[in-house]
Amino acid sequence: MFKIVSATPADLKACEWLGKFKEFKEASGDYINARFLAHYLSKDFFLVIKKGREVVGYLVAEKLRARGTIIWYLAVKAKYRDHGLGHQLLTEFEKRCRKHKIEWINLYALKNKHTLKFYRSLGYSGGREEEKEFIKLLNVKRFKDLKI
Numbered sequence: 001m002f003k004i005v006s007a008t009p010a011d012l013k014a015c016e017w018l019g020k021f022k023e024f025k026e027a028s029g030d031y032i033n034a035r036f037l038a039h040y041l042s043k044d045f046f047l048v049i050k051k052g053r054e055v056v057g058y059l060v061a062e063k064l065r066a067r068g069t070i071i072w073y074l075a076v077k078a079k080y081r082d083h084g085l086g087h088q089l090l091t092e093f094e095k096r097c098r099k100h101k102i103e104w105i106n107l108y109a110l111k112n113k114h115t116l117k118f119y120r121s122l123g124y125s126g127g128r129e130e131e132k133e134f135i136k137l138l139n140v141k142r143f144k145d146l147k148i
Helices: 009-018 034-038 085-099 113-121
Strands: 002-006 046-051 054-064 068-076 104-107
Touching: 002 085, 009 034, 009 046, 009 054, 009 068, 046 085, 054 085, 068 085, 085 104, 085 113
Parallel strands: 068 104
Antiparallel strands: 002 046, 046 054, 054 068
16 A cells, blocks of 8 residues: 655655645745755655655655764655554665664654654654754855755
């Protein structure tokens, strides 16, 4: 019924719309867009979960130095939450990380009971402090003005 695949350019607009909830609002007040997400297209680090042709969730990560990775975004469409899709996405991502000899995964999440319980149930530790994001734009006034 659901299938996890590497994201393609055709999936980006759906991912953009999926990311329009308050937790993904950037410090500037903007939401991530398809142009921005295109920079993260990668076989094993940008995954989508589909029901038929519909993108119902996605995970965007970036490979770091020192055999690590950071998950920037993990989203599942509201009507499909609490059906194990986030768990499936993370499990598949971890499998791909092992293939790349990745030894650790970092992520930031807002402090709420549901989110903390979700990540802890999958073996992630931490999450005691409320996440804060700081950003400084150097040559533009708003994210949407970036030339990406």
